[in-house]
Amino acid sequence: MKAIVAQKQFRLIQSMVLCASIFVLPACVSKPPEELAQQTDEALSNNTRAARERSVREVPADVRAQLRQGIDLQQSSVRQLLEEPRFSIQARDMAASDFFAQLTAETPYSVVVHPDVRGAITVNLRDVTLQEALNVVQDIFGYDIRKEGRIYRVFPAGLRTETLSLNYLSLRRQGISQTQITSGGVAAQGTNNQGGINNSRQNNNYSGSDLLGNQGIQNGQSGANIGTTGQSGSSISTTNETDFWKELESILQGIIGEGNGRQVVVSPQAGLATVRAFPAEIRAARDFLSSAEASLQRQVVLEARIVEVELNEQYQQGVDWSRITSDIGSGVTEFSFSGSSVDAGSLGGVMGITFNNQTFSGMVELLSTQGQVQVLSSPRVTATNNQKAVIKIGEDEYFVTDVSTTTVTGTATTSTPNIQLTPFFSGIALDVTPQIGENGDITLHIHPSVTETTEQEKIVSLNDQTYSLPLARSNIRESDTIIRARDGEVVIIGGLMQTEYVDDSSSVPLLGDIPFLGELFTNRRQRETKKELVIMLRPTVVGVDTWDTELERSRELLRRWYNVE
Incomplete structure (x- = not known):
């Protein structure tokens, strides 16, 4: 009886499974291909996003090791110092010897x-390491x-020869920054006989005529010398010249002294200096080279943002820095002039301020x-350190800067124009x-300039003749200043203003x-x-952890680019 009941239950379960399969299979078969394609695209996009996220978060091991090499060396030296008895x-x-x-x-x-x-030693040192004691002695x-591995070698205090290395470029570098304001006048001279060649046999005269400068006429004729002479003005010329290797030998000679075989x-x-002293x-020379190399190889990353502000009507006198500094708050560095504190917003004309911010976007x-x-x-x-960096973005265009004519008279008169382009x-x-x-x-010498050069026609009259010359007209906005800032601060230079006239029309x-009648319904002004x-400038000193910081910033940019949370 129990076997019959179990058999009936088994048949009932088979029937239920068969019915469920009948309902499920049509649902799978009837699934539209568009939905399957959408699911496939979502799966591929999820895999791509995951791969991008892994590429952003996981830095290659060799790159990470290179970036952290300085930190590991520093940590190992500190650990070794702490472990020494x-x-x-x-x-x-x-x-x-004893x-x-x-x-x-x-x-x-x-x-x-x-x-x-030889000699006797008397010392009294407490709580020192072996290296510290040997340095004192x-x-x-x-x-x-001298130390080589785990062996110390002690030599007498006599003349010795040692070759010291210095990693620095062998070159002579010169940079010049000039800012000049000159007001000129016109000077005229008469009875100027110059530039003539006379051939008496053919009675040929040669005269050189410069339309923008000097004119000379041979055979006793009076000539006109017209030119510009500077009368007043001001200028700033900053020269940065570097020739370290030329001075190094005299510096080392001054450190070790002269005589008794010193050389x-x-x-x-080769980047080497051999010293016999x-x-x-020799230790003093080695310390100098070590300090000099550390100073010469200091680096700074300079980021600049040059913006132009078309002022609103209520700010026609210039940017209201007092309002901006009040909005920034305590992040602005005030100036100190003649012992008194000066608010950065009260400075007029060309000025510079610094504020503690890590981005330019807030100031913009x-x-x-x-x-x-x-x-x-x-x-x-x-x-x-102490090396000029130049950034130049623009184009050069040639303009006429000098026009001269060469005239030869004889059996035939010939005039040859000479045009000089700059x-x-x-x-x-x-x-x-x-x-x-x-x-x-960081102390910065900053010289920014924005130049707009256009062509203009100039009318020049010489010897009852009129010349129309296409000359260059330059609109220059520049500044030359020295400012001090801390690492990561943003330096701002403002006050370089310009007035433009724009023709507006409405109809x-x-x-x-x-045509023609439309002017009656047009308003022009x-x-x-x-x-x-x-100009905003942010200097960042390149230290041990600077490249890690830059790597983190690049990683953040990648996150934003790929929209990775």
């Missing part, structure tokens, strides 16, 4: 003393102590409240020279398009606009 040393008139032998007796280091080492008693030989191509003098948004902001350029360059730059130029201090403060629709040039 410390002890106290007391010695009074002890022979040098002192060094007992000093390394209970350490894993060995010492080898030169046979010519070397400085006080003049011995030459210095410098090889700029006493051990203490504040400037947009006072006018329409247009970003002209966003250059970025890396410069070493390139004129039109665009944006920025040269910056940074000086990086040991504490990270009645359709009626204004009628000339509008005056004022623009101010603002």
Whole structure:
């Protein structure tokens, strides 16, 4: 009986499974292909997004190792310093050979003393490492102590020769920045006989005539010399000249002194300096080269944002820096002039301020409240300590700067025009020279300029003749200043204003398009606009962790680019 009931239950379960399969299979078969394609696209996009996220978050091991090499070396040196044992040393008139032998007796280091080492040592040191004790003895008693692995070698205090290395370019570099304002006048001279060649046999006269400068006529005729003479003005000329290797030999010679066989030989191509002097003098030369190399190889990343603000009607006098500084708050650095604090917003004309912000976007948004902001350029360059970096964006166009004629009279009169063309730059130029201090403060010499060059016709009258010359007209806005900032601060230079006149026209629709009669329904006026040039510059000192910071910034940009959360 139980077997029959179990058999009936089994048949009932089979029937239920068969019915469920009948309902499920049509649903799978009837699934539209569009839905399957959509699911496939979603799966592929999810895989692509995951791959992008992994590429953003996972930095290659070799790149990471290269970026963190400086940090690992620094951490290993600190760890080694902490692990070295410390002890106290007391010695009074002890022979040098015995002192060094007992000093390394209970350490894993060995010492080898030169046979010519003489003298008695008296020291009293507490809680020092072996290296610190040897450094003190070397400085006080003049011995030459060298370490190779776990072996210390002690040499007597006599003349020794050592070759020191310095990693620096072998070149002579010169940079010049000039800002000049000159008002000129016209000077005339008479009875000027110059530039003539006379051939008496054929009675040929040669005269050189310069339409923009001098004119000379032969055979006693009076000539006119017309030119411009500077009468008044002001100028700033900044010269940055670097020839380190030329000065290095004299510097090292001054450190070690002269006489008694001392000598210095410098090889700029190899980056080496060979010094023959006493051990203490060699150490002084080595310390100088080490400090000089560290200073010369300091780098700073200079990011600039050059913007032009078309001022609103209520800000025709220029950007209201007092309002901007009040909006920024305590992040603005005030000026100190003659012992008194000066608010950055009260400065007029060309001025510069610094504020503690890591991006330019905040300042651009504040400037947009006072006018329409247009970003002209966003250059970025890396410069070493005390080396000029130049950024130039624009084009050169040639204009006529000198026209002269050569006339030969004889059997036939021949006139030959001579035209001189000179390139004129039109665009944006920025040269910056940074000086990086040991504490990270940066002193910047900044010379920005924005030049717009156009062509204009000039009428020149010479010898009852009129000449129309296409000359260059340059509209220049530039500044030359020296400012001090801290690492990461944004330096702002403003006050470079310009007035432009724009022709606006408005007309009645359709009626204004009628030829001739359309002028009756058209209104034309000339509008005056004022623009101010603002230069923002942020220096960032390249330190041990700078490239990690830059890597994180690049990673953040990749996240934004790929929309990865």
